[in-house]
Amino acid sequence: MDAVTSSPRIAFVTGASSGIGRAVARRLATDGHRVVAAARRVELLDELAASVDGVEPCELDVTDLDAVRAAVATTVERHGRLDVFVANAGVMPLSRLDAGLTDQWNQMIDVNVRGLLHGIAACLDPFREQGGGHFVTIASIGAHGVTPTAAVYCGTKYAAWAITEGLRLESPPEIRVTTVSPGVVESELADTITDSDARQAMSEYRRHAIPPSAIADAVAFAVSQPPEVDVNEIVVRPVRQR
Secondary structure (H helix, E strand, C coil), X not given: CCCCCCCCCEEEEECCCCHHHHHHHHHHHHCCCEEEEEECCHHHHHHHHHHCCXXXXXXXXXXXXXHHHHHHHHHHHHHCCCCEEEECCCCCCCCCHHHXXXXXXXXXXXXXXXXXXXHHHHHHHHHHHHCCEEEEXXXXXXXXXXXXXXXXXXXXXXXXXXXXXXXXXXXXXXXXXXXXXXXXXXXXXXXXXCCHHHHHHHHHHCCCCECHHHHHHHHHHHHCCCCCCCCCEEEECCCCCC
C-alpha cells in the first residue's frame, strides 16, 4: 500500500473547535486517523480530545503564518509525516457594503483567505519531501454565487476556491487537492453577524440547514479514495436550498 495513503493517516484540521471543523476532526478520528485539531478556543478542543480517541488539541490562530508553520512542523516532527490538511477555519460576519463595516471585511480576508494561504505555505514542503499528501479546502456555495449582504464573504470564498484550484493545477500528481463547498450548515458562523439587516435575512435563509456531519462525510469520502483518484470538488447543500 502507498505510504501516503496507508491507514492511519495523520490529519490536521483548522477551525476544529466547533461546527464543520469539529465534525471533520471527529469523523476522521473515528475512521482511525490521528487528527491534530487546531483552533483558538483550546478549551473546546480539549473537550473534543477527551471524548474522541485519536484527537490532539492544538491552539492556533490561522492568521499567524509563523504559528501555522510551527504547528505543522511540530506535527511532522511528532508523527514523522502529515498526510491530510483540512483548511476549514472561517468567519462570516455578513453585512451590506453600505454598512461600511470595514473591520469585519478585513477579518474575513485575514481568516478566510490569508488563513488558507498560510496552510498551503506550511504544508507544501512536507508534502513534497514525503512524496505526497492531500489538501482539503472548506469553501462555500458562496464561491459559486453572490447574495445580498454576502459580497465580501462570497468574495473570500471565491478566492478560496480559485486558490485551491490553482494549487491543484500546480501540484504534482502525488499531491491531491479537494474543495468542499457546503451550503447552509448548522454552525456558529451566523452568530458573528452584527448587522441587523444581515442577521434578519440570514435567519430566514438558514431555516433549512444540514448538520455539519454531512460535510464531514464528504471530506472522509475524498480522503478515503485510492491514490490514483483525486476528488476535485464536492458541493453539499440541503435539498431545499437552490
